[in-house]
Amino acid sequence: MLSTQSRPVIEATLPIIGARISSITPNFYDRLFAAHPQLLDGIFSRSNQKNGTQQQALAGSIAVFATHLINSPETLPETMLARIAHKHTSLGVVEEQYPIVYEHLFAAIAEDLGDALTQEIADAWSEVYWLMAHALIKIEKGLYSQQANDVVYSQWKLAERTEEANNSVTFSFEPADDIVASTAKAGQFVSVRMPMTDGLRQVRQYTLSGDVENTARRTVTVKLDVDGEFTPVMHNSLKVGDIVELSNPYGDLTIDESGAPLVIATAGIGCTPSAAALSTLAARGSTRKLTVLHADQEYTAWPLREQMIESLSKLPQATLSTWFERGELPEHIEAKSGYMDLSDSLTADSHVYLCGPLPFMHAVRGQALAAGVPAQHIHYEVFGPDVWLAA
Numbered sequence: 001m002l003s004t005q006s007r008p009v010i011e012a013t014l015p016i017i018g019a020r021i022s023s024i025t026p027n028f029y030d031r032l033f034a035a036h037p038q039l040l041d042g043i044f045s046r047s048n049q050k051n052g053t054q055q056q057a058l059a060g061s062i063a064v065f066a067t068h069l070i071n072s073p074e075t076l077p078e079t080m081l082a083r084i085a086h087k088h089t090s091l092g093v094v095e096e097q098y099p100i101v102y103e104h105l106f107a108a109i110a111e112d113l114g115d116a117l118t119q120e121i122a123d124a125w126s127e128v129y130w131l132m133a134h135a136l137i138k139i140e141k142g143l144y145s146q147q148a149n150d151v152v153y154s155q156w157k158l159a160e161r162t163e164e165a166n167n168s169v170t171f172s173f174e175p176a177d178d179i180v181a182s183t184a185k186a187g188q189f190v191s192v193r194m195p196m197t198d199g200l201r202q203v204r205q206y207t208l209s210g211d212v213e214n215t216a217r218r219t220v221t222v223k224l225d226v227d228g229e230f231t232p233v234m235h236n237s238l239k240v241g242d243i244v245e246l247s248n249p250y251g252d253l254t255i256d257e258s259g260a261p262l263v264i265a266t267a268g269i270g271c272t273p274s275a276a277a278l279s280t281l282a283a284r285g286s287t288r289k290l291t292v293l294h295a296d297q298e299y300t301a302w303p304l305r306e307q308m309i310e311s312l313s314k315l316p317q318a319t320l321s322t323w324f325e326r327g328e329l330p331e332h333i334e335a336k337s338g339y340m341d342l343s344d345s346l347t348a349d350s351h352v353y354l355c356g357p358l359p360f361m362h363a364v365r366g367q368a369l370a371a372g373v374p375a376q377h378i379h380y381e382v383f384g385p386d387v388w389l390a391a
């Protein structure tokens with residue numbers, strides 16, 4: 001909770017800092033990388049710096065946290081903190097790095113605000129930073145302690161690669177060292193770290209798309225981004241027998257165990273968490289009521305469709321509905337032309353899981369809220385820095 005002396009200062013300066021924070025964060029990252037260039041080698045994504053999404057996510061998260069401290073002082077924005085902490089732990093962020101981020105963030109704030117930054121304002125915003133940092137450090141320590149080992153990365157060998165629809169490839173890895181692997185849950189992701197063409201290492205996150213509970217195998221399905229840095233290297237250079245580094249599994253888009261009706265709605269490559277959930281539930285012989293919805297450009301562009309349809313055939317209480325923007329509709333599953341419509345699929349007690357492009361998730365979340373599903377029962381995964389939550 002904010003101290004009584006900081007609260008009025010934050011209330012008074014939130015509109016100014018909120019408006020300035022998006023121009024402060026690029027300066028912060030410039031300073032951070034100038035002082036610690038090694039952070040660009042295998043920790044921060046160069047692309048998320050260039051396309052601005054990381055600056056946006058950081059700026060938004062600080063503004064959201066400060067606003068939450070003012071409006072709901074008794075609680076913390078748990079969902080946002082958990083999302084950041086899972087990302088941080090998949091990258092090996094540690095407590096000792098928080099003072100470094102503080103130093104460069106506050107230098108950037110000081111430069112931006114100039115004489116307007118009084119000691120009182122600096123102290124109040126330092127308090128916000130450290131409240132957020134300590135909340136994150138606590139969650140991150142808890143997440144690290146749940147793993148079966150104490151390393152950030154272990155070595156995995158590519159055992160199999162399968163071409164999927166729409167420029168996607170499924171990569172299955174087997175352990176290439178003696179480190180005990182942690183058990184994953186459906187919906188979790190791993191960070192994959194590899195050297196790029198200039199030798200610098202980059203990291204990206206991939207949701208496990210199958211073999212989730214098998215600690216001797218990690219399987220991810222990766223869609224090629226022709227404008228991206230990492231996926232062209234993965235698609236074009238990674239051969240069976242090659243070694244990559246994989247983090248322990250993280251992520252909180254895991255299926256709740258309450259037994260409430262589940263609705264999993266995905267679009268495009270966003271089907272990976274759904275594919276993982278379906279295989280896992282099918283392997284357990286689940287009889288849970290489950291509605292699976294998928295939207296894609298066309299039927300033949302849907303990656304992992306055979307795996308998902310096969311898993312669904314083993315789930316007696318599961319139904320599948322699909323929507324395709326173009327192309328011939330398949331006859332062996334329920335399929336419609338156009339965009340996803342949830343109106344027939346939801347009851348107010350549903351737990352809804354979403355994954356896909358942001359405009360898709362905006363639309364589908366709106367439909368779920370309109371159907372009376374409480375916001376806390378609508379979970380989603382953004383395949384990039386979460387600029388939605390931060391907004």
Ligand SMILES: Cc1cc2nc3c(=O)[nH]c(=O)nc-3n(C[C@H](O)[C@H](O)[C@H](O)COP(=O)(O)OP(=O)(O)OC[C@H]3O[C@@H](n4cnc5c(N)ncnc54)[C@H](O)[C@@H]3O)c2cc1C
Binds near residue numbers: 045228232
């Ligand atoms: C939790 C999580 C789970 C994920 N799961 C999956 C999954 O299961 N499957 C999957 O395929 N993906 C998944 N992703 C997405 C994945 O992590 C990568 O973001 C994606 O593969 C693109 O990586 P890339 O390196 O090829 O593209 P990047 O290099 O990261 O580029 C991304 C975009 O940034 C822009 N960009 C790049 N360079 C520049 C530049 N110089 N200037 C301006 N803009 C630029 C381009 O628009 C490009 O399309 C997941 C992401 C997260 C966070």
Ligand code: HEM
Binds near residue numbers: 084088097
């Ligand atoms: C209070 C301090 C911090 C805040 C508020 C913060 C906030 C964030 C946010 C919002 C994201 C994006 C999460 C997402 O993907 O949705 C993120 C990612 C990240 N953070 Fe932090 N963070 C903090 C401290 C740190 C520290 C100390 C480090 C260590 C150097 C760090 C390293 C990273 C990295 C490497 C990423 C991923 C960036 C990318 O994909 O390029 N963060 N952080």
